[in-house]
Amino acid sequence: MSRKNRKKQKPVFPKEIPQEFFDRLTAMFGDALSSELQQTFIERPTTFRVNTLRAKTTDILAVLKEKEFELEQVAWLSDTYILRNKEKRDICDLDIYTDAQIYLQSIASMIPPLVLDPKPGDTVLDLTAAPGSKTSQMAIMMKQEGELVANDKNKIRFFKLKHNMEQQGVIKMSSPYQGELEGVGRNDEHSLSADTTGARTKDPSQPPLVGEENWKVTLRMEPGTVLLQEYEQYFDKILLDAPCSSEARFVSTNNKTFGYWKDRKVKEMAYTQRRLLLSAWKSLKPGGTLVYSTCTFAPEENEMQIDRLLERFDDVQVLPVEIPDVERLPIMKEWEGKTLSPEVQKCFRVKPTKDIEGFFIAKLQKK
Template sequence: MTSIKDARRRLPQELIDSLYDTFTEPIVDKILYGYCDEKYTTLRVNTLKYDIHSLMNYFKQINIKFERVSWYNDALILKNAKEKDIQKLDIYKNGYIYLQNLSSMIPPIVLEPKEGEKVLDVAAAPGSKTTQIASMMKNTGYILANEVDHIRAERLRHNIQLQGANIIEVRESRGEILGDEIKDYFDKVLLDVPCSGEGIITIDNPKSIRGWSLKEVEKLSKLQKKLFESAYKALKPNGIMVYSTCTLNKKENELVIDWAINNFKIKILDLNLKSNSFINAFSDGLHKDIKKAIRVLPSKEYEGFFVCKIQKLAP
């Protein structure tokens, strides 16, 4: 396995410096170990077609070892199977399960979509969280899944159809303009924004590092603020938004939320999720409630993530 020393050597120096500027040395070591570790295969059952107990019984029959997830009854961590092994199974081909990192499952769990609600997913492709939301809503209500890129939107449509999630409408549009076109309409909004991807780096995959730069971080933070404003406008008063990224720096996470607190009528809500891989967001020099958000550190089970739950206050 790649060592931390090798990771430091192979990662951009600007990224290493940024990590040490943000985190303590023990946390940076954890992050670097997470970059080096081979991830377990994780998945969730698609409850529109299947159930967790049938899935567990099936895995026992074919000798796939698994572990339950404390904060999500419908998710499993597989101990002796790779994604390519699972992709050969009929339950995968027929949309009974969805291969998805545990961190990616957190934003819909935090959003808590209910049956009959209207939900917006601002940047939806490839549909992991969108279809999870549909299953949590038991295919009742309405989901608008927005995606700006046509090819990614086609992938989104494919996954929606395979999962049998028939309450989802796909829209190909820039997320920044949604809020001006559809105001005060949605009960819930998932804002899983485009980001620099520091949480999904794997040291043996050069593609996961190639696009990262401090300049890109700066560019993305500006886009994230525009998307936040649009999502805020689309959300009903007293509605709930979840802001999430798969990156680790403060500029795309805490500083976006601090900016939002200073510019919109919002309240940061508590998250009731516990794991050794979760740490509180930073609030030093920022609004004190930002510490209610969580940062997920990369590990064998998790990709790096940031999740914040927000309520839009009534005028």
């Protein structure tokens, strides 16, 4: 049978979260806390932030009040709300969603940009950016002033990133591209880039456009380790929200969320993360800040990545991470017989709840 006619077999997923994963969770946190965490693999309520590049928060709240949406504001995140009485599909039917005046994003996903804290005028990299949730969040924080580079190596994800940046008002619509489209495969290592400038509607109620001389956005489709060869000690701030095994996003009633998990997957992700983190560090300016984050529990993908970076470079300073009103999980002091640097204790593990998924965040400064 030819490859063309051969039917692609659908993956067979386990019906339950693997016991091996729960055993690892117990080894990390002990019986009591592990049992508590097992109750958090649930569907969470819809959360969103107002896209202040497109709308005013007061106007959005007025629309939702008229439509009888019950919201809870997240006090420690700007313009962020939890939907309490309706479903995701209900808010997606509204014009404020289709017009990109709001952006659906999990609360935990908003934390890494908050910790990185990009400012107007900074030179910032979002290394693994698609679909662009954190990229657009950082553009708002930068007030569209400075330079923002967003990269994703996967062609499909790259164009999702581009679409979202246009829709959210981070870049102009239909920005020209430099690079060859033809022959660029889904995971091809060819370059595809777009230099763009910020764009908002000319509605007088909106903040004024930022001039080209003040706002530069570059979208790139490159393997991160290749891209960073062009940017030696270039960035003030780097966000590496690393590809990971996504353990904190497991939902016990949806086996697609955990169907690909294996101990081998953790090791594969750890290898990829290590290469990205080492390359990103070389692209950070002295005095610059890098935030490394994942949505997984595995120490191989979290604490051990920071420990290895400390062993590799003598100019790494781990900064303490404190997030108000967010519960934390213990940081590992050792794992599988390896004692970790005490500096790793300054990292932050978000404890999952009914509203927020687990996350790991490390904030690093180059001396």
